[in-house]
Amino acid sequence: MLTRLLLVIALLAGFGLSPALAAPDGAKLYGRNCAACHGENGTGGIGVPLALPAFQAGVSDDYLRKTIRHGRPGRVMPAFSQLDQAEIEAIVRHVRTWNKGAPATYSARPVKGDPVHGKKLFAQYCADCHGANGEGGKGTGVTFSRPRDLPIMAPALHNPGFLVAASDAMIKATLMRGREGTPMVSFLKQGLKEKDIDDIVSYVRAFEKQPLPGSAQLLKVESPVIVRDSDYDLQTTVENVKRAVSNNNFFYGRVQTLEYGLTDPANENPKQVIVYFCNISMLNQALAIDPRVGMFLPCRVTILETNGKVQVMSVNPGVLSRLFNNSELNRLCDEMSKSYTAIIEEATL
Template sequence: MKKIILLLTILLYPVMALPGSGSVDEGKEVFRKYCAACHGSNGAGGVGVPLSLPSFIDHVDDAYLIKTIRHGRPGRVMPAFKSLSKSQVQSLLKFLRTWTGNAGMSFSAKPIKGNRAKGKNLFKQKCAACHGEVGQGGKGTGVTFSRPRGLPILPSALNNQGFLASATDELIKQTIVNGREKTPMPSAMKLGLQNQDINDLVSYVRSWQRKKIPAIKTAASDSPIIIRESPYDLATTLKNVKQAVIGANLILIRVQELDKGIAEKGKENKKQIIVYSCGFSFLYEALKIDPRVGLFLPCRITIIEDKGKVKLMTINPKRLSAHFNNSELDKLCEEMYEKYTDILDEATI
């Protein structure tokens, strides 16, 4: 009997794990964990645009949502969620659809033909004031972590490769036709656009698409910290680290004992030291990609002497970015990883 149950479990497992098996509850949890910080716990928007408005959620198809979640909006704040499982994404969709209870629209993938040159002209007249001269999006998104909530919703970047890879021509057309009620995005009627004008606009927007958006691998299997043993004593190692930090074009912020503020004043452990440093351009770029990075900064290198052995360690930025699930941040953290390992190697050579 036991054997039969085991066999059944093995046979049925693939069916049970099939996409589509996701649940609203799981989706709610995924949303709370990965999306709510930006889109608001009820999807009403914040740093990220509103998702729960009927003028948005009922007017996009599942494919657009899935692709948007997977590709993100490289160069904007919206991360690429590559490591969510299929079932997590399916659950998320089910949850997003509970906001209105409607299934959303479906669109044909057929390209729309239009006159690009005419579209370009129209874009300048009707759209550029909000979406930017070349569709780069409203000023502010990308660095909106400092923007107070409640400010008008910022126009998205239309020349964004993540957007263009996610939206069909038909979806773009419908968005222009309907606008997005309760956001600043006006309808075609309000803008006085005819059907052919809209087709021309769609073909102009599409012309911003490059062929492929590069896939970036995640680095989840790396160790969470980088460690090196130093052949030198503590004082020499510290001197080397300081030099290496400056040599790597980072700014040395301060050096302090690990237990400063925890241990009694004057009784800190002098054999456990943290070197704080910062690369402001890295910081700026990283915050633009994902404001939550701020929680982990500034960058520190810890030096510890234990039983005569000196060790250096630092958090692995690649592991940091795997946590954020943002492929753009991965690229930046890859560079930071190189920088950190260079510094540790330089200091211990």
């Protein structure tokens, strides 16, 4: 066994490495997975500012680990299931380089309180920021460069990712101390007693037994692609799609081959085309919720002829809310999916 270990060390040394240097690089992993939302130096952006002293002092390493692992379903923060435990630990260590004191540690012991009374207090002191049912502040995590109502958007408390990551003791400490640099104030300074805070914690923990709010739900779609066969020839099908686009309150943009810009024009396949179209009102709403929708603009339907058989297909917009982990897109994605389906079915009937 010792001989094998020495051999491994020798091989690593031969490549200019050591066992210590072979460990995951937390800074690189953070830059690749976290910086786009939380800022290169943890100053925040779409996500919360991780370098904020009050945040660093208020959360435990375990909270950070579980947040990375489970994310926040429906609230843009993804679950990084592709990272192994060593990589998660490396990111946590990197995040802690911004900490000027010892990281917080909390007991796993449940806080006992009266959730019925806690519900009344929650409505009075918490709902304005965190939502009436703990669903989170409107626009949380999806503001991007748009104006915010609050400097840091209030997180969703009725969310499986938050509830699995935050212990009762951490929630209680946050309520008692507040979080300097954010709208979260000390509830003790608001006149509440420790018993009142215990009641609020008990109410928040009771979310685990309630159905998920809409903010934590993503659209379920049967297929990421909408596909229909057409009994018409390619050109007739294209004209049918253009007409169906107008009939469904979209405006027609253009038709081009699938390979346009990817190969010499003489080599483009004329039996593979895309019809572009748009509904400005609907897309403005979607972009206001999540600008990443722009990657899928303009709207398009693809028409292919293979061995004399014509098919019409498009991406199912319903996958966008799941892809972006953004429940606020649900309604619009559902509407767009129905519109795409109506256009394709009208063109192929």
